[in-house]
Amino acid sequence: MLSPMETEALxxxxxxxAAAVLWSLPLAVLAGWGLGRFRFPGHGVLxxxxxxxxxxxxxxxxYLLLVALGRExxxxxxxxxxxxxRIAFTGTAVVIACAVVGFPLMVRxxxxxxxxxxxxxxxxxxxxxxxxxxxxxxxxxPLMAPGILxxxxxxxxxxxxxxxxxxxxxxxxxxxxxxxPLALYTVTQSPGGEDAAMRFCILxxxxxxxxxxxxxxxxxxxxxxxxx
Amino acid sequence: xxEIRLRHRQGNFLIDLDLxxxxxxxxxxxxxxxxxxxxxxxxxxxxxxxxxxRITINGHVLFDSASRINLHPAxxxxxxxxxxxxxFPHMSVRRNLGYGAxxxxxxxxxxxxxxxxxxxxxxxxxxxxxxxxRQRAAIARALIAEPDVLLLDEPVSALDPGLxxxxxxxxxxxxxxxxxxMIYISHAPEEIRALCSRVITLHRGTRTTATVESAPRPGLTxxxxxxxxxxxx
Numbered sequence: 001m002l003s004p005m006e007t008e009a010l011x012x013x014x015x016x017x018a019a020a021v022l023w024s025l026p027l028a029v030l031a032g033w034g035l036g037r038f039r040f041p042g043h044g045v046l047x048x049x050x051x052x053x054x055x056x057x058x059x060x061x062x063y064l065l066l067v068a069l070g071r072e073x074x075x076x077x078x079x080x081x082x083x084x085x086r087i088a089f090t091g092t093a094v095v096i097a098c099a100v101v102g103f104p105l106m107v108r109x110x111x112x113x114x115x116x117x118x119x120x121x122x123x124x125x126x127x128x129x130x131x132x133x134x135x136x137x138x139x140x141x142p143l144m145a146p147g148i149l150x151x152x153x154x155x156x157x158x159x160x161x162x163x164x165x166x167x168x169x170x171x172x173x174x175x176x177x178x179x180x181p182l183a184l185y186t187v188t189q190s191p192g193g194e195d196a197a198m199r200f201c202i203l204x205x206x207x208x209x210x211x212x213x214x215x216x217x218x219x220x221x222x223x224x225x226x227x228x
Numbered sequence: 229x230x231e232i233r234l235r236h237r238q239g240n241f242l243i244d245l246d247l248x249x250x251x252x253x254x255x256x257x258x259x260x261x262x263x264x265x266x267x268x269x270x271x272x273x274x275x276x277x278x279x280x281x282r283i284t285i286n287g288h289v290l291f292d293s294a295s296r297i298n299l300h301p302a303x304x305x306x307x308x309x310x311x312x313x314x315x316f317p318h319m320s321v322r323r324n325l326g327y328g329a330x331x332x333x334x335x336x337x338x339x340x341x342x343x344x345x346x347x348x349x350x351x352x353x354x355x356x357x358x359x360x361x362r363q364r365a366a367i368a369r370a371l372i373a374e375p376d377v378l379l380l381d382e383p384v385s386a387l388d389p390g391l392x393x394x395x396x397x398x399x400x401x402x403x404x405x406x407x408x409x410m411i412y413i414s415h416a417p418e419e420i421r422a423l424c425s426r427v428i429t430l431h432r433g434t435r436t437t438a439t440v441e442s443a444p445r446p447g448l449t450x451x452x453x454x455x456x457x458x459x460x461x
Contacts, residue, residue, distance in 0.1 A: 120310050123275045126301035127308045128328025128373045138327075142318040 002203075003196075008175050009183035010203060016091065016179060017159035020098035021106075021152055028103055028155075029148060032110025033140065037119075054104045062097060062168025069096070069169065093170035094177050098162050102155030109154060113147020114140070146222060153215035160207060180204055230255075230377065230411075234281040238267055241432075247440050249426060251286055251377055251409040254400070256420035258413075259430030265413050268430070269381050272411070273308050274301035285376050307375030307408075311382045313366035315354035321365050322350040328373030336406075337372045343402040344368045360391040364398060371408055378410045384419065396423055 002010065035047055053061055069076040069087040079085040087093050121143065125135045141148075163181040170177035172186060184200035187193035234245040243264040249255050259265050270276035272283060274290065277298055283291040290304050291297060315324045325346075329337055341347055344364045354362055363383055370378055383399070384392040400423055403410055411428075414420055420427055427441050 118314065120314050121316060123273065123301065124308055124310065124314055124369075125316070125327065126275075127273055127304070127306060127375075128369065129302045130328070131302055132300075139316055142316075145318075 003199075005174070005183060006199065006203060009178055009180045009200070010207070012091070012094070012175075012177075013160050013179040013181075013207075016094040016098050017102075017156050017162075019095045020102055020159045021156050023095065024099040024103050024106065024155070025148075025152065028106035028151060029110050029141075029144070032107040032147070032151070033114045033136075033144065035107065036111040036114030050107050051104045053101050058101060058162070058164025059168050061100060062165035065093075065096065065100065065165065065169045069093070088169060089171045089173065089177065091170075091176060094166055094179060097165040097169045098159035101162050101165055102158045105154040105158055106148075106151035109147045109151030110144060111147075113144045113150075116147075117143045146219065149215065149218055149222070153211065157208060157211055160211070161204070180207070229284075229286060230409075231282070231284045232268070232272070234268070234271060234278050234283070236264075236267060236271065236278040236281075238264065243267055245281075245430075247428060249428060249440050253425045254403055254410045254412050254423050256412050256414065256424030256427040257430070258415065258417065258420050258427060260432050261415065263430040263432035265415075265430060266381070269308075269379055269411075269413055272304075272377075273306050273379060274299060274304050288376065305374075305376040307370035307373055307378040309363070309366045309370050309378065309380045309383050311386055313354075313359075313362035315357075315362055315365055315369070317354050319354075320350070321346065321352050321354065321357070324354065324365060325350070325369050325372055327369060330374060333372075333374065336374070340368045340371045340402065340406060343405050344398055358391075359387050360395050363387065363395055367399065367402065371402065371406055375408065378408050379413065380410055381413045382415070383412075385414070385416070392419075399423065 031046075031050055035043065035050070056064075066088055067073055069079075071077060071080055071086065071088065073088075076087055079087065087096065117140065121139055122135050125139045126132070130138070160179075161181060162179070163185065166177070166179060167182055167185075172178055172182045174183075178186065180200060180203065184197055184204070187196040187200065190196075229248055230251050231248050232245055234243060236243045241262070241264070245264075245268070257265055257268065267276065271278045271281075271291070278291065278293070280293040281291065282289070282293070285304075285306070288305070289295075289297050290299050290306070315321070316327070319327070325337065325341065341350070344367060346361075346365055346368055349357060349361055349365065354365070357365065367378075367380070367383065380399070384395045387395060396419065399410070399412075412420065412423055429439050429441070431439070
């Protein structure tokens with residue numbers, strides 16, 4: 001059975017990662033589709049900005065987020081002054097850190113699937129009287145579905161394992177911001193914490209394995225439906 | 229009447245067309261590779277914007293560079309059928325056929341399905357269909373949307389000879405049954421000869437021009453059904 005600390009860290013990791021993926025999914029789909037299908041001024045700059053979290057050290061990313069979203073930050077200060085909202089060192093900060101590190105992975109997967117779509121499917125749909133919005137919702141989006149699913153899986157897995165940006169932006173507060181990797185880090189810093197650390201490792205491995213199996217099952221089902 | 233005045237630069241070539249053809253029956257569009265058949269197809273369908281010109285179908289202005297009119301493909305009432313059919317792979321044949329169907333026109337849709345012998349395939353996924361079945365379904369999908377003109381871009385070129393003849397026969401029959409004017413693009417003169425009552429020929433050069441023969445050329449006959457001309461019974 002899981003200890004209260006393990007249960008809390010596990011549930012917080014699952015909740016935060018799921019929320020991060022859900023909140024960033026619409027923007028990631030639009031960004032992946034836009035970058036994959038259109039050339040516009042600033043395309044290269046936008047592409048670089050979107051992919052920046054992949055190459056930046058997570059601690060740097062967390063610090064930059066803290067500079068922006070902390071109580072004195074250029075976003076955090078007005079949010080706190082106007083609405084009393086605090087982001088840094090809260091559960092919301094965990095979600096934001098997870099979303100930012102997972103975002104480029106989702107965009108990349110969506111972009112690749114968008115680039116693989118034969119544009120004549122969309123041309124055929126338009127010539128059948130469909131508006132651009134209807135074409136996007138009924139043709140483009142379903143054809144991008146495998147890429148979107150791959151992106152969700154990758155971003156979720158990355159979010160569950162997120163450490164550097166989370167500890168910098170959200171701290172390591174038990175029950176509030178202490179996710180699985182942070183809890184593992186905490187017990188490794190305690191004398192005699194080897195057994196607890198190993199339990200967290202096994203928990204993380206089991207979670208990663210379950211996520212991969214779920215993704216594989218959904219992917220197989222989609223392929224079977226496509227063949228049916 | 230389909231009126232096309234078009235100036236469009238494509239690499240080192242200038243496509244410079246000025247032609248009028250009757251919007252009736254099946255009109256062939258033929259020319260060597262690179263002559264601009266696909267460009268003309270795309271400009272008519274609204275998938276590509278010409279540099280200059282004016283395109284009208286039965287007085288309905290689709291494109292006019294002088295008055296800056298460039299209708300969205302959805303508003304052109306120009307149907308398209310691509311070489312590979314390109315049915316939406318995530319939808320059943322039934323959903324594909326219903327994609328552009330106007331409301332309350334179920335009888336017309338049923339007639340097209342019947343004419344193209346698709347009744348037994350409605351619940352199948354496109355991946356399960358043969359090449360010929362996919363092409364028939366693509367033609368039905370476009371016809372059911374009731375376009376003013378249907379453009380067929382080499383619709384049988386990927387099919388084997390037997391299937392090609394049967395599909396051409398069905399195209400001829402469904403055109404006669406629905407009355408939808410068609411423009412049939414092909415690089416194969418024998419297909420044009422078997423199906424079309426008039427032909428637009430693109431002449432490739434540094435400046436691509438077109439000629440229209442409104443009456444069949446010597447040797448151009450329109451067999452009924454078309455398959456007879458191809459030795460298909």
